[in-house]
Amino acid sequence: MPTLVExxxxxxEGRRTEVIQQIIAQIRSVEGVKLLDYSADESHNRSVxxxxxxxxxxxxxxxxxxxxxxxxxxxxxxxxxxxxMGATDVIPFIPISDVTMEDCIRLARELGQRMGEELNxxxxxxxxxxxxxxxxxxxxxxxxxxxxxxxxxKQHERQPDYGPQEMGKAGATAVGARPPLIAYNINLGTxxxxxxxxxxxxxxxxxxxxxxxxxxxxxxxxxxIAQVTINMCNYKEVPLFRVFELVKSEAARxxxxxxxxxxxxxxxxxxxxxxxxxxxxxxxxxxxxVLETRITE
Amino acid sequence: MPTLVExxxxxxEGRRTEVIQQIIAQIRSVEGVKLLDYSADESHNRSVxxxxxxxxxxxxxxxxxxxxxxxxxxxxxxxxxxxxMGATDVIPFIPISDVTMEDCIRLARELGQRMGEELNxxxxxxxxxxxxxxxxxxxxxxxxxxxxxxxxxKQHERQPDYGPQEMGKAGATAVGARPPLIAYNINLGTxxxxxxxxxxxxxxxxxxxxxxxxxxxxxxxxxxIAQVTINMCNYKEVPLFRVFELVKSEAARxxxxxxxxxxxxxxxxxxxxxxxxxxxxxxxxxxxxVLETRITE
Numbered sequence: 327m328p329t330l331v332e333x334x335x336x337x338x339e340g341r342r343t344e345v346i347q348q349i350i351a352q353i354r355s356v357e358g359v360k361l362l363d364y365s366a367d368e369s370h371n372r373s374v375x376x377x378x379x380x381x382x383x384x385x386x387x388x389x390x391x392x393x394x395x396x397x398x399x400x401x402x403x404x405x406x407x408x409x410x411m412g413a414t415d416v417i418p419f420i421p422i423s424d425v426t427m428e429d430c431i432r433l434a435r436e437l438g439q440r441m442g443e444e445l446n447x448x449x450x451x452x453x454x455x456x457x458x459x460x461x462x463x464x465x466x467x468x469x470x471x472x473x474x475x476x477x478x479x480k481q482h483e484r485q486p487d488y489g490p491q492e493m494g495k496a497g498a499t500a501v502g503a504r505p506p507l508i509a510y511n512i513n514l515g516t517x518x519x520x521x522x523x524x525x526x527x528x529x530x531x532x533x534x535x536x537x538x539x540x541x542x543x544x545x546x547x548x549x550x551i552a553q554v555t556i557n558m559c560n561y562k563e564v565p566l567f568r569v570f571e572l573v574k575s576e577a578a579r580x581x582x583x584x585x586x587x588x589x590x591x592x593x594x595x596x597x598x599x600x601x602x603x604x605x606x607x608x609x610x611x612x613x614x615x616v617l618e619t620r621i622t623e
Numbered sequence: 624m625p626t627l628v629e630x631x632x633x634x635x636e637g638r639r640t641e642v643i644q645q646i647i648a649q650i651r652s653v654e655g656v657k658l659l660d661y662s663a664d665e666s667h668n669r670s671v672x673x674x675x676x677x678x679x680x681x682x683x684x685x686x687x688x689x690x691x692x693x694x695x696x697x698x699x700x701x702x703x704x705x706x707x708m709g710a711t712d713v714i715p716f717i718p719i720s721d722v723t724m725e726d727c728i729r730l731a732r733e734l735g736q737r738m739g740e741e742l743n744x745x746x747x748x749x750x751x752x753x754x755x756x757x758x759x760x761x762x763x764x765x766x767x768x769x770x771x772x773x774x775x776x777k778q779h780e781r782q783p784d785y786g787p788q789e790m791g792k793a794g795a796t797a798v799g800a801r802p803p804l805i806a807y808n809i810n811l812g813t814x815x816x817x818x819x820x821x822x823x824x825x826x827x828x829x830x831x832x833x834x835x836x837x838x839x840x841x842x843x844x845x846x847x848i849a850q851v852t853i854n855m856c857n858y859k860e861v862p863l864f865r866v867f868e869l870v871k872s873e874a875a876r877x878x879x880x881x882x883x884x885x886x887x888x889x890x891x892x893x894x895x896x897x898x899x900x901x902x903x904x905x906x907x908x909x910x911x912x913v914l915e916t917r918i919t920e
Contacts, residue, residue: 330918360918378918422914506914513906570903586906595892595915602898606867609810609883617719617803618892618915621627621657621675 330423331384331430332362332506336415337373337395338404338497340366345398346373352390353377359387362592371406372415376592381425385433388417389440396445396496401472409465411472412497416464418453419503422594430503431455435487438501442489445496448479449488452502457487464500472497505538508558508597509590510566512573515583519545522552525576529554529569536564551585561597567604627720628681628727629659629803633712634670634692635701635794637663642695643670649687650674656684659889668703669712673889678722682730685714686737693742693793698769706762708769709794713761715750716800719891727800728752735798739786742793745776746785749799754784761797769794802835805855805894806887807863809870812880816842819849822873826851826866833861848882858894864901 339345346366353361359379366373377387392414399413417437419430431454438449456462470478476493478484485491486498514522522543527533530541538560546553554573558564574584596613603611613619636642643663650658656676663670674684689711696710714734716727728751735746753759767775773790775781782788783795811819819840824830827838835857843850851870855861871881893910900908910916 328918330915332914362914362917378914566899566903584904586904588906589908589912592912592914592917595913598896598899598913601903602863602895605902606863606898607881607883609885611886615886615889616892616895617629617659617675617889618627620659620889621625 328423329380329425329429330378331381331425331433332376332378332420332422333384333388333417334374334376334420335388335391335417336410337375337391337399338371338401338406338410338413338415339395339399340368340371340373340406348398349373349391349394350375352394353387355390356383356387358383367408369406370408371404372408372410378422381429381433384419385437388419388437392417392441392447392499393445396447396494400495401493401497402495404472409468409471410497411468411470411475412447412499414447414496414499415468416452416500416502418501420506421503422506423596427454427503427505434501434503438488438499441499441501442486445489446494447489447496448486448491448493448498450498450500451487452500454503454505455501464502467500505560505562506594506597508561508566508593510556510558510569511588511590512554512556512570512584513546513549513586513588514552514554514577515585516552516580517545517550518580518582519543519552521577521580521582522554524580525573526554526556528576529556529572536569538563539569561594561600565600565604566597567601625720626677626722626726627675628678628722628730629673629675629717629719630681630685630714631671631673631717632685632688632714633707634672634688634696635668635698635703635707635710635712636692636696637665637668637670637703645695646670646688646691647672649691650684652687653680653684655680664705666703667705668701669705669707675719678726678730681716682734685716685734689714689738689744689796690742693744693791697792698790698794699792701769706765706768707794708765708767708772709744709796711744711793711796712765713749713797713799715798717803718800719803720893724751724800724802731798731800735785735796738796738798739783742786743791744786744793745783745788745790745795747795747797748784749797751800751802752798761799764797802857802859803891803894805858805863805890807853807855807866808885808887809851809853809867809881810843810846810883810885811849811851811874812882813849813877814842814847815877815879816840816849818874818877818879819851821877822870823851823853825873826853826869833866835860836866858891858897862897862901863894864898 434455526541731752823838
């Protein structure tokens with residue numbers, strides 16, 4: 327496998343298709359970078375773009391996209407439901423294969439510095455790349471949004487990590503590093519949504535469960551079954567099998583079976599290999615034993 | 624993922640390093656083909672080479688290697704413990720990724736025909752590519768070995784699928800297609816090798832178990848534990864989890880735990896994804912959801 331970094335920037339444009347296309351064209355213009363997905367939300371007036379590639383290529387693609395967004399998006403005119411502070415609102419780098427979190431933090435710093443110097447955009451490092459504890463949380467970085475930050479940026483505690491301590495029409499950008507997020511749902515053999523809610527409460531960090539797990543109990547109306555819908559924000563710390571087994575155990579308390587589970591969207595190979603390793607009690611297994619990893623070495 | 628075929632030819636030379644190197648050089652000379660492994664056995668006087676790549680490249684590499692082997696190896700002078708009938712003794716094609724068994728059977732036929740026509744080597748199609756039921760089994764194809772086949776080839780039932788009905792000094796070659804073989808061991812929490820032997824008997828095809836499974840019970844002297852050592856010859860028909868769960872269940876009959884398992888060598892990604900799917904009870908999972916498969920599309 328080549329070294330692979332994923333990048334999921336969010337841009338403050340979800341309505342003008344031609345603007346979104348021009349930003350995406352910048353990402354596609356970097357050789358070796360592959361666009362995996364993009365989606366635009368009209369009411370949020372925001373687009374989420376997912377691409378992947380070798381670290382330097384991904385960093386370059388993120389820079390070009392941010393430069394184009396600064397040219398085409400005027401935050402003075404931007405309206406939308408989703409909190410935002412810049413034309414390019416957030417840029418997270420995500421380690422996928424043969425890359426460490428430290429590598430991604432370095433990418434965030436290098437990109438942040440370049441955006442500050444060449445594009446004159448204030449940049450805040452966030453999540454794993456944060457330089458202050460309170461900036462790990464994106465909500466703190468983005469507090470007041472574009473309009474509020476125009477004034478607040480002058481305060482010492484809101485000083486950006488790179489770029490000017492004042493806002494232009496492209497606003498400010500949060501650049502950071504985080505583990506891959508896995509969207510994972512577990513379906514229960516019951517239509518009692520309260521059981522799903524109780525299980526969700528037991529496993530999620532906000533109510534004392536696994537720190538990196540977010541979860542809600544919902545009812546799937548079309549199938550008339552309850553579901554625990556989960557965001558796994560750090561699968562290396564809390565793997566899929568641990569969450570699955572805990573949900574199974576909690577469900578059994580109510581005499582309810584786990585009837586299935588679903589992975590929504592993409593997942594790193596390693597997260598599934600760990601599941602096989604766990605249940606087969608594998609000894610001494612290495613990812614390099616997977617045939618497909620050998621062809622692109 | 625690109626379309627990937629594996630090829631594991633066996634050559635009747637395990638002593639003269641320079642001969643083995645020249646054969647391998649032919650494989651390396653094809654662009655896009657990746658040599659994964661090779662090993663030479665002196666007492667067998669035989670080498671096993673593993674390479675992988677796109678179908679046409681793999682076929683070309685196999686042809687070039689067979690041509691070189693025919694130039695450098697004289698079967699009149701070959702002595703070794705392992706049964707053999709040709710300088711290139713066997714060439715199996717193995718579907719790995721986005722390739723069907725039918726594709727590999729076609730590769731076997733095309734290579735066999737070319738070897739017959741251009742190299743004047745008798746070729747027998749075997750395993751999944753066999754044209755007669757008795758030729759599925761390599762032992763039948765190779766009966767009498769090089770020395771015996773020189774006469775036997777003249778019989779109607781030993782007529783090759785391609786090439787002349789007579790043997791030159793390069794002998795004859797079996798070309799075929801088969802599923803990937805997974806070497807898989809399951810370790811037991813006992814030093815009683817008889818329990819491992821009973822479990823092996825229960826799971827292997829030769830004594831009525833899974834048709835495509837071979838198994839033996841052995842004692843690991845260094846760890847003083849019994850092991851069921853397994854060759855899984857068709858993981859799509861009989862997946863890893865089914866063998867693991869059956870061994871666990873049979874071991875429990877003797878009050879013995881499965882303490883671990885091992886994958887020896889390489890394994891297709893799909894075989895491990897199926898394990899994760901089984902235990903997580905995944906619904907609607909597709910291999911394309913694995914991030915790493917997207918980069919090389």
